[in-house]
Amino acid sequence: MTRWRFALPLLLFGLLVLALARGLRLDPHEVPSPLIDKPAPPFALARLDDAARTMRRDDLLGKVWVLNVWASWCEACREEQPSLLVFARSAGVPLIGLNYKDTRAQGSAWLERFGNPFDASLFDATGQVGIDFGVYGVPETFVIDKRGLIRLKLVGPLTAEAIETRIRPLLKALDV
Amino acid sequence: MSRACVAWLLALCAVAAVAKDAPPATADPVLEARMLSIAAELRCLVCQNQTLADSDASLAQDLREQIRAQLRDGADAAQVRRFMTDRYGDFVLYRPPLQASTLALWLGPGLLLAGGLTMLGSVLRRRARLSDAHFEPDRSEVLEVEGATR
């Protein structure tokens, strides 16, 4: 082999540095959802405010809607309440909450205390629906289109910026 | 010291008289073992550096219960893994699936070994072809394996 084989380690190192530099901007903890562009999982859950009324996934077909997973024990959920309340007023789409692994009493009390941006909250006591949606870190937010496909998933408290730059443009594109 | 021993032995005898054999921690140890062997290759999404079998996170407990339920319903390990990847993606598998994007990962070590051995072979062949002038002369006392008699 020629002299150039001595440059091989340097070349490999260069490629490694490129990967590491790119890696500095990524978050190794973030888990992307495999459900994007797939149908939202079916569910039939009682409402938080009225145990007698049930809401099903298919009740919302034909509409674009936003699902927000929250819980009274979740501290980060308090952070996003102000932004959610503002969004709810001007969203133009149903904002449905999923009360994840909570008790009715604590969930309702939390909404009273911190405000209720939701058109309705669904009561998922066991967390089964959450698992079906691939929830791993409350709060999480999903945008579902008219055909019932999940188009966006955001993990972590919603910031006003995220709402403006990610959710609103998508809602527009989905022709709301 | 010995008095303590005696006291302890007496206590032990007394206890042994009424002791009962501790029941297994779970109702169905066989199912539990199957669940744990599947969960040991899954990643906890909350405590992301633990397996689903080891993690104490609430979601991990829920998912372990899911696996138990599925196994009771007759699912096999592949179906359980499918359930998990449908919801959480390949991230949840500690054993990376063999697919186009992981070919380099799974074939890499074998290819590296083959490459290394090939390079070794070519280095040895190249050295064999060069004349003695390229090499340093031997230091004869060094050639003896130290301390050996042969």
Next chain:
Amino acid sequence: MIPELGQTALLLALAVALIQGTLPLLGAARGHEAWMRLARPAAQAQCALVTLAFVLLAGSFVRNDFSLLYVALHSNTSLPLAYRLAGVWGGHEGSLLLWLTMLCGWMLALAHFSRQIPLPVLARTLAVMGWIAAGFLLFMLATSNPFERLVPVPPDGNDLNPLLQDPGMVIHPPLLYMGYVGFSVAFAFAVAALIGGDLGTQWARWMRPWTSAAWSFLTLGILLGSAWAYSVLGWGGWWFWDPVENASFMPWLAGTALIHSLAVTEKRGAFKSWTVLLAIVAFSLSLLGTFLVRSGVLSSVHAFATDPKRGLFILVFLVVVIGGSLLLYAWRAPKLGLGARFDAVSRESMLLLNNVLFVVAMASVLLGTLYPLLLDALGLGKISVGPPYFDAVFVPLMAPVAFLMGVGPLARWKRAELPAIALRLRWAAAVSVVAALGAGWLAGRITVAASLGLWMSAWIAASIATDLWQRLGPANPAPPRARLRALPRPVLGMLLAHLGVAAFAFGVSMVKTYETERDVQMMVGDSTEVAGHVFTLQGLQRVAGPNYDAVQALIAVTREARPVTLLRPEKRVYRVQGTPMTEAAIDHGLTRDLYVSLGEPLAGGAWIVRVYCKPFVNWIWGGCLMMALGGALAASDRRYRAKQPRTAATADAHALPDAACGTVHIAGAAP
């Protein structure tokens, strides 16, 4: 006042490091002796300043000085003194200062134990280490200052992470860092050789003891980390292929390859450029490990709190140090000669094969560790690579290594005859197969995996016995006591280290295959049996530790109705952070560990109790300890410290003309 003093010490150390990095290097290039002579005192001054800073930080921990942000984050008044000291390296900033202190320690040692090294070489080597120190000092002063003040001063601190409040964790980081940092000496020698265009092999002889010493420390550091995980984490696991564990294992693999490669370069002058590359790679992996742990690029249980600014700084540092040295390598390595000739079948080629296997193993671990990051960076999705991958890939690579360990030491330099070796090893081959199957049968069942591991262990041990028999047995004409004394330390070290590998393989095979476990619900008075031992829950009590509250179970263990021991597993809650911790109770033994840990409490006063019997698990750490001792033994050989005789003729020295540069090298007396 004290923190400001510490910060000033670091600033001064930076200035000294910059001087140490430039003047001796220029002096060596121009033959300016005064500048070259600056290297030693500069190293000493730097060591003094950095040690001062370290002592001041430690003092702040001891005095509970919460006006320092770092102390407030990692300590607490109720923390026992030993752990307050451990808190010095419990976080990112302090651990960097520890790194730096270790680096200065090695620098000082090099400055002291280097009488036989020519001044230009020493000057260049210390200069390179000076640059590394300067980089770390700059990093600390710019982004990670341990002496940062906290105003207003809190009344008490955050407490040290409870996981770190364990004796093993107190010495694990220092030993580990001694290993990581120790490879910087080998790195410095390699780079100095490239800079100076040193075409001989003296640098290999100087490098060898330092590399063995660093490798021994790294082995001990990894051993302690693993043993700690086993005793503290509650389920008896001891290796998880976690990214940070891999970050310590990769330099170890490269270092092992380097030790073997150095043997050839020192004796036969061959593999010069390869050895230089390995020395650069080993230290580069240490630095890469530093980056991975602190940059947030990988998810790990060991990772320090991350900050993208820090990650970028370390990356730039990596580019300068590693990129610079590899550039130098690409430019200068072709000039290094080929060394002495050897056949395709010889000890040299077997050591080359060893190197190929270890480097491929290291590259595989690197591939697995970085692959998720690579895929994510390319936008190809997010995957996880965990123990199933590493176990599948690493273990098959080690089987040929084990085989070579038996054959290699019996091979002659320059030309070896395989049939002759095979003949000498026929007894070892037979014994190893029988022993492997026999051990499996005695243990209760024979499995393929266990038999392979047991065979590896028995093969290594049997071939060592064959080798020793050859050296010390009746064929040796020398009187018996003289035979043992005639064995040079490096050979003894090699035999001990290889035997350690055999012990390690034995422990791993036995534990992984024949471990037994019971998970039971226990009320007071209940008992369960595991591996012939009866475990009875005699009682539960509340205990209060210095900074925790715990529920402690009292478990009596008997075997055939005779008492064995009393175990006290605990479930602790550390008061300050509120974190729960399981403290397992272990009865250590040569042939087995009895391991009990508490699970969750159940309604009605019962507890989930996990009971394990782990056969021969301590052989894992015993084997690693033997490896480390072997390395230390090899490093301590007196001939490394003897000053080279300047006169041409001693009884068995030869003067060899070096064809390439016309200088004369004096060969040493001993092999």
